[in-house]
Amino acid sequence: MSHDPPAVLRHVATNLRRMRQTQGLSQDALSAKAGISRRMLVAIESGDSNVSLATLDRLALALGARFADLVMDTAEPPEARAPEIAWVDATGRSHAVLLGSLQAHRESELWAWTLAPGVVYAPEPDPPGWREIVHVIEGVLTLDVGGERRLVPAGETAVYASHLGYAYRNEGSATLRFVRNIVV
Secondary structure (H helix, E strand, C coil): CCCCCCHHHHHHHHHHHHHHHHCCCCHHHHHHHHCCCHHHHHHHHCCCCCCCHHHHHHHHHHHCCCHHHHHCCCCCCHHHCCCEEEEECCCCCCEEEEEEEECCCCCEEEEEEEECCCCEECCCCCCCCCEEEEEEEECEEEEEECCEEEEEECCCEEEEEHHHCEEEECCCCCCEEEEEEEEC
């Protein structure tokens, strides 16, 4: 099954290239600073790579930018920007939408997630100091944090340090919907 890539890949490619060039960084310099391969950076800047959220976090940090600065459509004024789909699974039935972002100590992001039955999202751990809050709207989230597993049913909330490593699992038979707030 073929899916068109999310518009966010075009936004990331444009924004990343613009920020890198504005700062006078070569692709080699930025890839080294962010700890990713130059090949990966070239693919991201060309819009050919479905990049992980953790890699985008590392690129934003290396550029001194917010995650939202990389993924949002900067052609629109901030008040007119629509939420952006930033992650889609291979089937196209599971996705994460960046609903908004604001300055906290460094940043805060609000996401809407949908996971189809059987889908697991297991990113790289975040940097130390990052925390997350998830609130389940529908279904049951199986949340693995730092090697511990807990069930978070609809109507309940979990708070955790995301630098410990985490994974979201939908082990149920129905679609799982939850909101996720990242605080840095």
